[in-house]
Amino acid sequence: GAVVSQHPSRVICKSGTSVKIECRSLDFQATTMFWYRQFPKQSLMLMATSNEGSKATYEQGVEKDKFLINHASLTLSTLTVTSAHPEDSSFYICSANRGGGEQFFGPGTRLTVL
Amino acid sequence: QQQVKQSPQSLIVQKGGISIINCAYENTAFDYFPWYQQFPGKGPALLIAIRPDVSEKKEGRFTISFNKSAKQFSLHIMDSQPGDSATYFCAALLNTGFQKLVFGTGTRLLVSP
Numbered sequence: 001g002a003v004v005s006q007h008p009s010r011v012i013c014k015s016g017t018s019v020k021i022e023c024r025s026l027d028f029q030a031t032t033m034f035w036y037r038q039f040p041k042q043s044l045m046l047m048a049t050s051n052e053g054s055k056a057t058y059e060q061g062v063e064k065d066k067f068l069i070n071h072a073s074l075t076l077s078t079l080t081v082t083s084a085h086p087e088d089s090s091f092y093i094c095s096a097n098r099g100g101g102e103q104f105f106g107p108g109t110r111l112t113v114l
Numbered sequence: 115q116q117q118v119k120q121s122p123q124s125l126i127v128q129k130g131g132i133s134i135i136n137c138a139y140e141n142t143a144f145d146y147f148p149w150y151q152q153f154p155g156k157g158p159a160l161l162i163a164i165r166p167d168v169s170e171k172k173e174g175r176f177t178i179s180f181n182k183s184a185k186q187f188s189l190h191i192m193d194s195q196p197g198d199s200a201t202y203f204c205a206a207l208l209n210t211g212f213q214k215l216v217f218g219t220g221t222r223l224l225v226s227p
Binding site: 004006032034041042043044046049057091093095097100101102103104105106107108110 | 145146148150155156157158159160163203207209212213214215217218219220222
């Protein structure tokens, strides 16, 4: 299968700070990447679709000013959680579309906001 | 209409048994149905997938059965092993401009030794 990496795997930050999470497709180019959020024992919730060279498309209820997404190249998308608060603590997972609907997921980033 | 309903929520199977997880959908615009396996603290891994023009797909111990008329699909894990203990998610791809995956609620599988 295709490889998608995420960095960092775990981050702890103070309330009010911003956190950047990187998602890279290592062995294929992805014009589209996706960002998900997952709460414990729940399914994945799509936050936004990231398209290379254009603005991200956010799902209903997701604050675009809170969760900044940049898809700078065909192999890199970043999610910045701005002014993070404890309620933003979650497991954030990205995926990359290899084409034909195949999405490959990164290992996830555990964010804890104190 | 964009939901994918998954059952059971949890499943306990003895080693060597068959694990069966079911999913159902309403939207006929879905055209690709993958299954993902997720271990605690890890991202989901693509296990096996099927398109609606095929009724069954088998890869090793994993089989997807697809019933287009009933809008249902299922994952069968043959000869279940303790290492298969994980959460399994079915998904369906909405292919209308953006390719958006809609996930089921997940099934926690425990294979007892």
